[in-house]
Amino acid sequence: MANDTLGEVRQNTGLLSYRKPPLHMIRRLWSTTLDLLYPPRCGVCNRIDTHLCPRCAALLAEHQPIIYQNTSEFLSAVCATAIHQGAVRDAVLALKQDSHESLVAALGERLLFAFKQLSWPVTCIVPVPLHAGRIRERGYNQSALLASYLGALTGLPVMLRALSRVRDTGHQVGLSGNQRRMNVQSAFMGDPSLISNHEVLLIDDVFTTGATLQASAEALLKAGAAQAFGLTVTAAAL
Numbered sequence: 001m002a003n004d005t006l007g008e009v010r011q012n013t014g015l016l017s018y019r020k021p022p023l024h025m026i027r028r029l030w031s032t033t034l035d036l037l038y039p040p041r042c043g044v045c046n047r048i049d050t051h052l053c054p055r056c057a058a059l060l061a062e063h064q065p066i067i068y069q070n071t072s073e074f075l076s077a078v079c080a081t082a083i084h085q086g087a088v089r090d091a092v093l094a095l096k097q098d099s100h101e102s103l104v105a106a107l108g109e110r111l112l113f114a115f116k117q118l119s120w121p122v123t124c125i126v127p128v129p130l131h132a133g134r135i136r137e138r139g140y141n142q143s144a145l146l147a148s149y150l151g152a153l154t155g156l157p158v159m160l161r162a163l164s165r166v167r168d169t170g171h172q173v174g175l176s177g178n179q180r181r182m183n184v185q186s187a188f189m190g191d192p193s194l195i196s197n198h199e200v201l202l203i204d205d206v207f208t209t210g211a212t213l214q215a216s217a218e219a220l221l222k223a224g225a226a227q228a229f230g231l232t233v234t235a236a237a238l
C-alpha cells in the first residue's frame with residue numbers, strides 16, 4: 001500500500017489523530033481513580049477526603065522552639081523542628097506512606113522556619129538518600145521531597161545525586177544506637193565532583209540516634225565537603 005493511501009486509512013479511522021497521553025496525565029488519572037476508590041485520609045487524624053485536614057495543618061504550623069545541638073563528630077550543628085511526638089510525628093510517618101504535596105508543604109515549612117533562624121552558612125542542600133531498592137518499594141524519597149521544597153523556597157541548589165546509599169541498611173527500627181552506627185557504617189558515598197568545598201545542609205525526616213545523619217556527613221566530608229549541618233523535622237532526642 002502506498003504511503004499516501006496508508007495515511008488516508010489512518011486519517012479515516014482516526015488512528016492518525018491518536019496521540020499517546022503524556023505520563024503525568026496518566027498518573028493524575030490513576031491517582032484520581034484511586035482517590036475515588038479509596039478516599040484519602042488525613043495523615044494525622046485520619047479524617048476522610050483529605051491528605052491533611054485544615055485543623056492538623058494548623059497544628060503543624062505551630063512552631064515550637066527549635067531543638068539545637070552543636071557537638072557532633074562530623075556535623076558542625078544539628079537541629080530538629082520538634083520532638084518526635086504528636087501531630088508532627090504522625091505527619092512524618094504519613095509522609096512515608098503518602099507523598100501528597102500538602103504533607104510535604106506542611107513539614108517543609110517547618111524546616112524553612114527553623115532554617116531561617118539558624119543562619120548556617122550553607123551553600124547547598126543534600127537529602128539523606130534511600131537505597132535504590134527502598135525507592136522502588138516506596139516510589140519516592142521523603143527526605144528528597146523535603147529538601148526540594150526547602151531548596152525551592154531558599155534558592156539554594158538541591159543536590160540529589162551528591163550522596164548515594166551504596167549499601168541497603170534495611171529497617172533500623174528496634175536497633176540500639178550502637179547497632180545503628182554499625183549498620184550504617186560505610187553505607188554512604190559522596191560525589192567529590194558535586195560536593196567539593198561545599199557547606200552542606202543535610203536534610204532528613206527523623207533524627208533517631210543520629211547514626212544515619214553522622215554516617216551521611218562523614219561520607220560528605222570524605223568526598224571533600226567543607227562542612228555539614230543536619231536539619232530534620234523531628235528528633236527522638238538530640
Ligand SMILES: [Zn+2]
Binds near residue numbers: 044045053054055
Ligand atoms: Zn487531620
